[in-house]
Amino acid sequence: MTTADERQTRRGRPGYDKDSLLQIAVKVFNERGYDGTSMDELSKRLGISKSAIYHHVSGKDELLRLAVDRALDGLFAAADEAAAVEGRAVDRLEHLVRASVTVLVDRLPFVTLLLRVRGNTPVERRALARRREFDRMVADLVAQAVAEGDIRPDVDPAITSRLLFGMVNSLVEWYRPQGRRSAAELADTVCKIAFTGVRRPHPADAQTPAANADNTQP
Template identity: 50%
Template sequence: MTDAATQPAVRRGRPGYDRDELITVCVETFNRHGYEGTSMGALARELGISKSAIYHHVSSKEEILDIALTHSLSELESVVEEAGSAGLRPVEEFERILGSSIEVLTRSLPYVTLLLRLRGNSDLEVRALQRRRDITLRLAELVRRAQSDGDLRADIDARTVSRLTMGMVNSIVDWYRPERVASVDALRDHMVSLMLDGLRR
């Protein structure tokens, strides 16, 4: 029999979380147990509030996922847009996107972790996966242009380069812990250097 004293207290009435706090806890719960395997009841227990209190902020579990994915994708897409408007050479734009993406992953780790674990099980997830692919395709185009400029070696397929580099960046969600890294700046610089040193002519 479960000891009632060990269960989180359920807050009645108006929720004790603001919307952003609630979404963050839900995202962390999805990451631990899987989105498909997490019910609204499980979220309520994790939050220590009633399901009706969750519905004060969102209409459904899918809306929580939508908000979370929009959060991470918008940050990553902003990185691409800002680099593209900076008037940089293709190789510099590629480097800027990689470095800024690393900063996004370390800053919004739970949200990007959820994004990277999608399997395309709904229309919402399929759309999110396509937005991810668009970023990778943009990187591939930059690699092709940098190869044409003579700034990157041309003996490696550009799409392979973009997949490998983003795979390395995305691996951050599996091992990054703030307490294990001296600084995000140092991590960013080391990773970008490691990736680009093998690609430069």
């Protein structure tokens, strides 16, 4: 005889909406890989029936689409913010880097999943196309900053943008939300390294041209 508890489990436990279901699904995808996660596994992890999942979404593909769009929408919103910044292209680029770090911190599981997409499904290929569009926007900003004389011209802008955002994206490998560093502190550090460098200036480097000229006088 079926108990009330069994009937409740089959219908699905109360308390899950689409967003909370997505949060857990993304966690499982990151742990097991999207390809390695079945609907049965999601059902077990959630403690609800597959039919209860299908009440909210059509299946794994929709969960993946919602997840990667959460990350991509945040990045494109950051790009829109940067585009509205007045001034030189390098200032807009720095704004975009800072805002992207904030997106990564705020949406860490979603960005992590996005960076692991390999293009095996139509949803993944769509996500990769959007990533390439974002990359082109960054490369265009770098090219503008080069043209304005604020970024060195002897490195291809596409390579510069990939290296720059490679540093941003590397945060998913080691950043932990319970750490002591805030998003603003992380963004400051990334921008210092990216736009100033790691080498500490020596006192002699701080001499003014006039001082150097005086030192050459006979």
